[in-house]
Amino acid sequence: MISKLVLAALAAAGYSLASPLSSKPYTCQQFSVNIAVDNVTTVVPYLPEIESQEQATHYADILTTRKSPGSVAPQFNLTSLSKTFTIVGDYCTPANPGSNADIVHVLTHGIGFNRSYWDFYLPSNSDPQYSYIYAATSAGYSTISWNRLGIFPSTVADPYTEIQDSVELAVLTELTKLVVDGSADLNLPAPPSKVLHVGHSFGSQLSKALGIHTPELTDGIVLTGFIDTQLGQSDYIASTSLHLVNTNQPARFPPSQYSNGFLTWPDAYANQYSFLAWPSFDSAVLAQAEATKYPFTLGEFLSGSTIASPNSSTFAGPVYYVASELDLIFCESNCTGVVGVDVPATRDTWPRADLEVDIIAGAGHALNLHYQAADAYQKIMQWVGEKF
């Protein structure tokens, strides 16, 4: 048995060991970087910290309360945050890198996952049908996938005041600057020729916000599990009834490390309701997604307005929406007619971009976990090939 120290030393020296993983046609090197955010505007939480499950569930009622037309959003004060966080991710490249390998896809996952969303395998087999990273590296590209703030081993920061949307956008922005510079801290060999941002769900929201606030930092944007008018957020919140993760999954998320500000949904069927569309998924995938789920935070739901405006980008490069037909969280299970190059909400977000939209038939919100994933990846790689 080789000791962990020897393994770490070999990994640091860039060796990969013969193992089932090394038969993949790509290699991944983990990175851990310090990311400083400076004077980011945050929301002073307008709901008190959660003291009990009953109070959390009451917050689900508050967040989904019927509003009268034209009613104003909740009033809150703003403050600012300057802090340094640790962000952990992977740089993956084809085993035999060619000329496309200096085109880097920056992959930002959504709520409920870590970065393995982009490299999803069932524990029982090595079929790569669900792995975006397999598809991208097979097409010759490289990827940076990262754990968002709050997703261990990235810093598990304060779920009320720190794990907020504006802070997560600032982290993506600073991480992107390192990618653009070809930082050795991310294991990059040189500055990439192109940097694409690929998101899922909340990760798409952050990628879109980057395309609005710092369009100079991206060459192309792919948005999955996302449209610009979020229609099903109340359905999602209701289905979770804001379960405390430290009682729902105490072994993985003990109360000593995860306060009541970290939340989840109750079980696999609530997971299915929001993330998967029957019968387009394997029940083993649902079981694996539930067993490896990660919490979201109250702060993420109180701070949406900090990245919501403006809602229009000067970005003039290519933007590709890959929506799921039956997406509950963004489309109330019907994306037809609410996203498209001629749909005002989509078009007006990207008035100058080279815009394309596809809707993947039969898929639900977590596109990568459906039987349609491999076809969707093929569409994305074809689009990247045409644009770059």
Ligand SMILES: *[C@@H]1O[C@H](CO)[C@@H](O)[C@H](O)[C@H]1NC(C)=O
């Ligand atoms: C922080 O940002 C605010 C505006 O967002 C600005 O008014 C203030 O001067 C900034 N503070 C520092 C120390 O840069």
Ligand SMILES: *[C@@H]1O[C@H](CO)[C@@H](O)[C@H](O)[C@H]1NC(C)=O
């Ligand atoms: C905003 O801050 C002021 C001054 O500290 C305080 O009186 C007020 O209650 C705060 N409002 C909210 C909605 O938190």
Ligand SMILES: *[C@@H]1O[C@H](CO)[C@@H](O)[C@H](O)[C@H]1NC(C)=O
């Ligand atoms: C993602 O989380 C799962 C469950 O905790 C874990 O097994 C897996 O190793 C994590 N992925 C990465 C890339 O660390």
Ligand SMILES: *[C@@H]1O[C@H](CO)[C@@H](O)[C@H](O)[C@H]1NC(C)=O
């Ligand atoms: C989905 O929405 C479209 C457009 O609004 C509509 O034509 C279609 O009937 C809806 N689908 C279902 C299953 O209701």
